[in-house]
Structure formats: C-alpha cells, structure tokens
Amino acid sequence: MSVVGIIPAGGSGERLGADRPKAFVVCAGRPLVEWSVDVLASVCDRVVVAGPAGHLGEGWVEGGPSRSASVRNALAAAPEATKVVVHDAARPLVTEALVRECLAALLGVDGVVAAAPVSDTIKEAYPDGTVVRTLDRSRLWAVQTPQVFRADALRRALDVDDAVLAAATDDASLVEAAGGSVRVVEAPAENIKVTTAADLARVEAALC
Ligand code: CTP
Ligand code: MG
Secondary structure (H helix, E strand, O other): OOEEEEEEOOOOOOOOOOOOOHHHOEEOOEEHHHHHHHHHHHHOOEEEEEEOOOOOOOOOEEOOOOHHHHHHHHHHOOOOOOEEEEOOOOOOOOOHHHHHHHHHOOOOOOEEEEEEEOOOOOEEEOOOOOEEEEOOHHHOEEEEEEEEEEHHHHHHHHOOOHHHHHHOOOHHHHHHHOOOOEEEEEOOOOOOOOOOHHHHHHHHHHHO
C-alpha cells in the first residue's frame, strides 16, 4: 500500500498578479508551495508536484493546461499509488491532522473531500440576475483540498478528454461523474486559498 501526495502547482496565478507563478511567490519566508509539500511529506510515502513549465523543481512533473490535467500528469508519475492525497499549492495552511482525517474517512468510499459548511444563503440566478431558486443551505458545503481518493478510482475519473478536465473545478466531481462515491469531512476555517493579494496577506499573517 502506498499513499502518494499530489500537489497541483502548475497555475500562473493570474488573479494574484505577482511577478512569478503563484506557487513560487514568497509567503512567510518561503515559496508558497513548500508549506504544502512539508505537510503532505509528513503523511504520504512520496509527494509529486506538478509545476509550471520552465519552473520545475527536482522530482517535479510538468503541469497540464488545466488544474485536473496537472493532477493527471502527476498521477501518471506515481504508478505505485494505492491512495492519493491531492492538495493545492494555493492552500498553505493545511494541517497534517486534516490530511489524516481525510485518509481515515476513506473507508467504503472512493473519495473524501475537506469542506466547510456554507454560512451564506445560496441562490441560483439567471445571467440577468433574476433568481431561479434558493438552495437548502443545511446540505451545502464549500469544497476545498485536501481531497483523498482510492488511486484506481481517481485514475479512471481522470481518463477523460482534456476539455472535460478543463471544465472540472475539482477532482472529486470527476470521480462522481465516473460513478464513484465521495464524502465530505469538515475542514477548519483556516484552510483558506490564496487567490488574491488580500488572501496572501491573510495567510502570511496566519503563518508568522
Ligand atoms: N493549477 C495547476 N495547473 C493548472 C492550473 C492550476 O496545477 N493548469 C493549480 C494551481 O497552481 C493551484 C491550484 O491548481 O495550486 C488551484 O488553482 P488556482 O488557485 O486557480 O491557481 P492559478 O490557476 O495559478 O491562479 P489563477 O486562476 O488566478 O491564474
Ligand atoms: Mg486557476
């Protein structure tokens, strides 16, 4: 049995607008991606990072044109994996405890995702703003990473056209589309994602 950590870090970080890809932006004294590498390395047998072309560290693989394509490239480099922990470089506040909790919940299901209960009321609307319906908030979760999978289920789910991968906003949705079962576990509120410069400042404050 082999647990492999996969870190999609191949994005450009357009919304952050830094002078380099987001994974390499210095956050609390080190490149953003390193925080996640350390946490996954403490739990997994091996970690594979999918980085932006031209910026590959040692042992990294080249990312793809979309986030899930990057995950697929990294998984292809880990044929020994029986379980996979996927975690975005953009969430440096992940904890070892959260990763272990997700792995422990991977019993009788194909995937487990860290998620936060939604606190706002969520409405579906047409493009012109007209509300279609209000969803039942008590059953809604905002999904994050880590996301852990049985490796065979994730391999099957990622074996789809690039256009399907590009449309996916997480890996669990691809596993669901392939007929797999996925469960949520509640993540701590601190597991925020660095998208904008304001997020980076918040994360930096938490890490210092
Ligand atoms: N990612 C990736 N390969 C891509 C696109 C994204 O590995 N082709 C990774 C990012 O590096 C990040 C994670 O997926 O760790 C989540 O993506 P996001 O936060 O959107 O990062 P970016 O795509 O880099 O940012 P932006 O969308 O603002 O350009
Ligand atoms: Mg992106």
